[in-house]
Amino acid sequence: MDSITYRNRRAVSIENDRIRVIATEEGGHLAEILHKPTNVNPLWTPPWPSIEPSTYNRQQHPDYGFDEEAPLLAGILGHNICLDTFGAPSPEEAAAGMPVHGEAPVAPYQISSADKWIELQATLPKAQLKFKRRISVAPDSIVVRISEELENLSPSDRPIAWTQHVTMGPPFLEPGQTQFALTATQSKVIGSGFNSGKGMQQSGAEFSWPFCPMKDGRISDLRVFTADEVSGGFTAHLMDIAKKQAHFLAWSPVTKVLFGYVWNRADFPWLARWEENHLRTQPPWNGQGLACAMEFGVSPLVESRRQMVDRGSLFGVPGFRWLPARTKAQVNYCAFITTAESMPESVIWDGDSQLNF
Numbered sequence: 295m296d297s298i299t300y301r302n303r304r305a306v307s308i309e310n311d312r313i314r315v316i317a318t319e320e321g322g323h324l325a326e327i328l329h330k331p332t333n334v335n336p337l338w339t340p341p342w343p344s345i346e347p348s349t350y351n352r353q354q355h356p357d358y359g360f361d362e363e364a365p366l367l368a369g370i371l372g373h374n375i376c377l378d379t380f381g382a383p384s385p386e387e388a389a390a391g392m393p394v395h396g397e398a399p400v401a402p403y404q405i406s407s408a409d410k411w412i413e414l415q416a417t418l419p420k421a422q423l424k425f426k427r428r429i430s431v432a433p434d435s436i437v438v439r440i441s442e443e444l445e446n447l448s449p450s451d452r453p454i455a456w457t458q459h460v461t462m463g464p465p466f467l468e469p470g471q472t473q474f475a476l477t478a479t480q481s482k483v484i485g486s487g488f489n490s491g492k493g494m495q496q497s498g499a500e501f502s503w504p505f506c507p508m509k510d511g512r513i514s515d516l517r518v519f520t521a522d523e524v525s526g527g528f529t530a531h532l533m534d535i536a537k538k539q540a541h542f543l544a545w546s547p548v549t550k551v552l553f554g555y556v557w558n559r560a561d562f563p564w565l566a567r568w569e570e571n572h573l574r575t576q577p578p579w580n581g582q583g584l585a586c587a588m589e590f591g592v593s594p595l596v597e598s599r600r601q602m603v604d605r606g607s608l609f610g611v612p613g614f615r616w617l618p619a620r621t622k623a624q625v626n627y628c629a630f631i632t633t634a635e636s637m638p639e640s641v642i643w644d645g646d647s648q649l650n651f
Contacts, residue, residue: 304346305325320348321403322416336551337373338587380595380602381597383598396418401418414427424444427442428440436631438629444624447620458590459589478503492526519586530594533565543641551631556642561626570584571583594608628649
C-alpha cells in the first residue's frame with residue numbers, strides 16, 4: 295500500500311503489473327481502477343474540484359450547491375458506498391445532519407494494510423454502524439476482490455440500504471459508443487419527482503431490460519449510452535433470480551477496455567442505472583455533467599428511509615435489508631478491468647482472482 299495524493303485528496307493505492315486501485319481516506323471512494331496497458335480509468339471524475347468532506351462548509355463552498363447533497367458532491371469520486379440509506383434523508387433526518395446516501399460516503403476512514411490488501415474502516419455514529427471494506431489485488435490478476443462487513447452497534451434491529459454506487463465517466467464513457475450488459479429482468483423507471491420531472495424517460499413505466507419507454511413514444515435501448523445532446527434518468531432493475539451471480543459489464547468499442555463487477559445476487563438483488571448527460575444545471579453540475587452509474591445493492595430506488603420501509607418491495611422482492619441488533623453481515627464481490635474485442639455474453643467469478651467469460 296502507498297499513501298498518495300490523488301486530485302488533492304488523501305488516498306491510498308494498491309496495484310500489480312496490470313491494474314492500479316486508488317481509494318480515498320475520507321469517504322472511502324474507489325476513485326480509480328486503472329488498466330495500465332491502456333491507461334484507462336473508467337470511473338467518473340466530476341468536472342468540479344474535489345475536496346475532503348471534512349473541510350466542506352456550506353457558507354464557504356457555495357459552488358457545491360445548497361441542499362443536503364452538497365457535502366457528498368464536494369468529495370464524490372468513482373465508486374462510493376451508499377449506507378445506510380440510498381437517497382435523500384427525510385426533512386427531519388436532514389435537520390439532524392444526515393447526508394444523502396448516509397454517513398458512509400463522507401466519513402473518515404482508518405486505513406490498514408498488508409502485502410496485497412488494504413482495509414478501510416469507519417464508525418458511523420448517527421447510524422450506530424461500523425463498516426469495513428477490504429480491497430485485494432492478486433499478482434498478475436485483472437480482478438479486484440472486495441469484502442465488506444457491516445456491524446450493527448445498536449440494541450435495535452435496523453432496516454438498511456446498502457448500495458455500491460459505481461459511476462463511470464469520460465473518456466471511457468462516450469455518447470453513442472459505450473455499451474452495457476446486465477443480468478437484468480424486470481425493470482422500472484423512477485417516479486416523476488426525480489430530476490424535478492426533467493428527462494425523457496416515461497416516469498413510473500415498467501418494462502423488460504433493456505428497452506425503456508420514453509415520454510415521446512420512443513423506446514431507448516439502455517445497452518448503449520445515449521447519443522442525445524441532453525438527457526438524464528434513473529431505472530431500477532431486478533437481477534435474474536435464476537442466476538446465483540449477478541453482474542454488469544461496460545465495454546468501449548473505441549479503446550476495447552472491458553470493465554465490470556460481479557457479485558452474489560442474493561446479497562444485492564437490485565441494480566439501478568443512473569445517467570446524467572448535461573441535464574442538471576444547478577451547482578455544481580452547471581450543465582457539465584456526463585456520467586453513468588450502475589448502482590447495485592439491496593434497494594431498487596433512491597428514496598428516504600421511511601419511503602423505503604413503507605414500500606417494502608418491488609416485483610415481489612424486498613427493497614431493503616434487516617440488520618438485527620448487535621450482529622454483523624458480510625458480502626463479497628469483485629471488480630475487473632481488461633480488454634476485449636467485443637462484449638462478452640456472460641462472466642463467472644470464482645470467488646477469488648479468476649474470471650471465466
